[in-house]
Amino acid sequence: MTDKTDSTIAKDDLVVCDACPVLCRIRTGRTGACDRYGNVDGVLTRMDPFVLADKAAEGGGEMVPFLASNAGPGAESGKEWDGALMRSADTFVTGIGSGTTYPDYKPAPFIVASEHAGVDMVTVVTEGIFCYCGIKVKIDxxxxxxxxxxxxxxxxxxxxxxxxxxxxxxxxxxxxxxxxxxxxxxxxxxxxxxxxxxxxxxxxxxxxxxxxxxxxxxxxxxxxxxxxxxxxRVGCGSATLGMFAKQWHGHVDEVIVVDDHITGVLSEHQAGQFLDMPVAGIRVRGRKSTPGRYFQVAEPGTGWGGTDITDPLTIIDKIDAKHAKPGMRVLMVSTTGEDAEFFELDDDLKMTKAKMPDPVTKVVDRIGENCEPALASVLFMAGAGGSLRAGVTENPVKLTRSVKEALTRVTCGGAPVYVWPGGGITIMVDVTRLPDNSFGYVPTPAIVGPIEFTVSRKDYETLGGHMDHIVDLATLAGRAKVTGWREDNPWPYGDGKSNGSSQNGPKKQ
Ligand code: SF4
Known part of the structure; x- marks a missing residue:
């Protein structure tokens, strides 16, 4: 049985989706503009599976369509009830596929009770429509x-x-x-x-x-x-000298580590001085910051060490005959070790390419060995401190305070989030820690993302939660896809193994 609002009652073969302000009119067998909702035999239906994450599940379960978010606790289930699985204290209800309530004064799509370590808990799940959201990309x-x-x-x-x-x-x-x-x-x-x-x-x-x-x-x-x-890169030019100076000592008279930020010159640097290396007199271009550390030796680019140079000699300003001597051995290397050349000073104190000795090659290789793999990291950042809170509590500011006091844990698709200090509930989450395809969109345009608030039942009541909409986990039977719990995500009910979240698990009563 569905508990449809007036706006979703079929007129001819149309249903009106009221899950976002677009209010799509959807014909039977079709989906709305975002493809998240469709008209299945005259019933507004969330087309993607609602995802439960279960610690005991191996490889996940079947994907089962379920009825629209306003279907309520008594809705028909599409799959036979698997009591053993759903009663498990190992199950976490994610917001993925849970649906959206709009306007926000309606309670969130699912407010689910559970018991963990003797504490009655509540998890409120929804798919937030985030207008205020962005992405921070870190490119290593x-x-x-x-x-x-x-x-x-x-x-x-x-x-x-x-x-x-x-x-x-x-x-x-x-x-x-x-x-x-x-x-x-x-x-x-x-x-x-x-x-x-x-x-x-x-x-x-x-x-x-x-x-x-x-x-x-x-x-x-x-x-x-x-x-x-x-x-x-292993570090800036100065840091690279600090790490490997001792290993080069005795095999070279100078090392210049080319870097867009700080280019390091070993014999002038504190690391070289500490090893009693005499100053080699090879001056590089750029602005000297402190001994052996130079800024702006070249323009930024895709050459050596993030600069635009492809010929390292172009950053040599002059060679000071007061210090330089014929036969001096000079290594020039980038901060990843990908680019390296070895030189000797000839009788005219000109830098001449020479074969790199094995002990020097070994340290260049070690720079490479110490570089971590280059990765692109994507962090989704969004504000959940607005009207979305009304789906959780009648008194929204209490949710904000509860999150700040770590009484309520926030997760996205079960993944830990960082909650920014200050006002509101501004969260940031590593997208690789969510199940695939957890996000959607609406054409307003805005990004739709899963969000869960987990809190003790007692605290939920205190913060003005929608107590009469709490349902047992059992009512979700047959309406969801079960996936395995990601072991490296902290368990949202709190088991003392938190990692990566800015919050602690909900406090025991
Ligand atoms: S865009 Fe999607 S959520 Fe919004 S009204 Fe249309 S089908 Fe519903």
Whole structure:
């Protein structure tokens, strides 16, 4: 039996979807604009499976369509009840496929009771429609992708920008409300499409104004200008000297580690001084920061160490005859060890290419060995501190406070989230920790993402929860797909094995 609202009652063969402001009128056998809801024999139906994650499940279960989010606790089930599985305390109800309630004053699609370690718990699940959402992409490479603030585009539309680089990583800020809704319709649609693909772990092609062409996919090596990146740099030039100076000592008279940030010159550097190395007198271009550490030796680019150079000698400014001597051995190397050349000073103190001695090659190889694999990481960031809270409690600010006090744990598709300090519930989640295809969209445009709030039943009542809408896990039987629980995600009910979440598990009463 369904518990349909007036707006979803079939008129002729049409049903009106009221799960978002678009209010699609859907004919029998068709789906609405977002493909999430369809008209199945005159009943508004959420077309994707509602996902339960079970610690005991091996390889997941069957995919079973279930009735629309407003079907309520008494809805018909599409599959025979598997009591043994559903009674298990090992089952977590995710928001994936749970549906959306709109407007938000309606209770969330599912508010499910369970008992864990003797504590009565409640998990409130929904698929949030996020207008305020974006993506932070961390690209582990020293390859220059574009200048800070440069526009990032997909299909010619601006969908984000290059932001401040982090240690060994280029960073992009993509999506966001301004690109979704503040520009043209085309820009909004491109932004939504890009975010949906990246959140669902698909590859996207992006270009940077004045910078690189990239193919990015969460958890895979980035492809920059057609070249698949392999290594994340071991550190800046100065750090590289600090790590390997002792291993080079005795085999070289100078090491210059070429890096877009800090190029290191060993004999001037504290690491060389500590080893009593005499200054070699080989001066590099750029601005000296401190002894043996130089900024801006070249322009950023896709050459050695994230600079634009392909010939390392172009950064040599002069060779000081007061210190330099014929026969001096000089290594020039990048921060990934991918580029390296060995030189000797000839009688005219000119740097001449020479065969790299084995002990030096060994340390260059060790730089490579110490580089971590280059990866693109995609973090979805969204604001859940708005009207979505009304689906959880009649007094929304109490949910915010409860999250901040770690009485309520927030997860996305079971994955741990980082909750930003300050006002609201602004979350950030690594998309690779969610099941595949957890995200959807609506053409307003906005991204739809699963979100769960887990709290003790007692605290749920205190924060003004929709107590009369709590259902037992058993009522979900036959309406969901069961997947295995991802072992490296902390169990949302709290078992003392938290990892990666900014919150602790709900407190015991
Ligand atoms: S876009 Fe999707 S959620 Fe929104 S009304 Fe249409 S079918 Fe329903």
């Amino acid at each position: 490479t020293d390859r220059h992708v574009g200048h800070e603030t440069a526009a990032v585009r997909m299909d010619g539309e601006q969908v984000g920008h290059v932001t401040t680089a982090e240690y060994g990583s280029q960073m992009l800020a993509l999506g966001g409300v301004r690109h979704l809704t503040g520009g043209s319709k085309k820009e909004g649609n491109a932004t939504c499409q890009m975010m949906l693909a990246l959140c669902n772990k698909e590859a996207v092609d992006l270009t940077v104004d004045g910078g690189a062409e990239m193919t990015l996919q969460a958890g895979t090596p980035p492809v920059i200008n057609g070249h698949q990146e392999d290594r994340m």
